[in-house]
Amino acid sequence: MFEIFETFLFDGDGVLYKENSPLPGAMEFLHLLEKKDKQIFILTNNSTKTRKEFQEKLKNLGISLPINHILTSASLTAEYLKQKAPNSSVYVIGEQGLKQELLLAGLDVVNNWEEKNEEDIFNLNFDNIDYVITGMDRNFNYTKIARATHILVNYKNVQFIATNGDFTFPTVKGLIPGGGAMIAMLEALSNRKVETIIGKPASLMYETAISIARSKKDLSIMFGDRIETDIYGANKAGINSCLVLSGVTSMNDLGDLEEDSGPDIIINNLEDAVNDFN
Numbered sequence: 001m002f003e004i005f006e007t008f009l010f011d012g013d014g015v016l017y018k019e020n021s022p023l024p025g026a027m028e029f030l031h032l033l034e035k036k037d038k039q040i041f042i043l044t045n046n047s048t049k050t051r052k053e054f055q056e057k058l059k060n061l062g063i064s065l066p067i068n069h070i071l072t073s074a075s076l077t078a079e080y081l082k083q084k085a086p087n088s089s090v091y092v093i094g095e096q097g098l099k100q101e102l103l104l105a106g107l108d109v110v111n112n113w114e115e116k117n118e119e120d121i122f123n124l125n126f127d128n129i130d131y132v133i134t135g136m137d138r139n140f141n142y143t144k145i146a147r148a149t150h151i152l153v154n155y156k157n158v159q160f161i162a163t164n165g166d167f168t169f170p171t172v173k174g175l176i177p178g179g180g181a182m183i184a185m186l187e188a189l190s191n192r193k194v195e196t197i198i199g200k201p202a203s204l205m206y207e208t209a210i211s212i213a214r215s216k217k218d219l220s221i222m223f224g225d226r227i228e229t230d231i232y233g234a235n236k237a238g239i240n241s242c243l244v245l246s247g248v249t250s251m252n253d254l255g256d257l258e259e260d261s262g263p264d265i266i267i268n269n270l271e272d273a274v275n276d277f278n
């Protein structure tokens with residue numbers, strides 16, 4: 001059933017790998033697709049690494065992809081701001097990967113260092129900031145919460161943009177809080193709602209991949225482990241979807257799914273996809 005597709009879009013965490021371990025069948029499937037001259041893209045909401053770092057990570061796992069076939073919520077956020085508001089100033093809650101992508105896009109990151117709790121919270125020039133950007137931040141701390149809240153509450157012209165809204169992030173040992181946790185905290189404290197979420201399920205990432213591939217939506221398929229982002233987003237963008245049960249979703253979660261919000265295909269892991277090809 002997979003052979004008919006030309007363009008294969010993959011989520012990363014929970015589909016191809018968990019942290020640095022490839023999931024069953026993942027590398028085999030990618031190699032098979034390469035051999036068949038299919039187009040391969042990674043669409044990840046993970047904003048903690050740069051595309052270059054992802055390229056390196058994938059290479060270490062055994063697959064080489066061109067950088068423009070790696071789309072992350074961080075690189076897309078950077079590209080979005082570059083188009084919409086070049087050279088603007090951003091206050092960032094997020095890890096180095098996000099800050100690096102924003103800098104590469106020519107944006108001014110006003111807090112381009114790892115802020116510590118010992119810092120004077122108000123020792124930062126808040127006046128020229130255009131955006132508060134949030135992504136998953138495993139060094140989230142009081143100073144960052146206080147500064148971002150201060151900006152959102154006192155500067156109404158500042159826009160609140162998030163790389164992604166995933167509440168959880170899968171690791172080998174279990175789920176940990178994801179980018180959505182940072183949004184929830186700031187929304188509660190500032191009494192404002194995030195204005196734009198760039199990553200999946202928004203269509204931007206899917207549309208960007210299809211346009212780079214110069215492919216057609218009906219000849220494209222998205223493999224994801226999260227219904228409310230990967231699968232819902234693919235359905236909304238008009239792209240075929242395959243739920244892979246090697247990540248955050250289990251068969252039990254599928255019980256109360258509405259008919260049209262579900263995946264077109266369900267497999268246990270990419271080993272099933274390899275077997276389907278053979």
Ligand SMILES: [Mg+2]
Nearest residue numbers: 011013014225
């Ligand atoms: Mg995932």
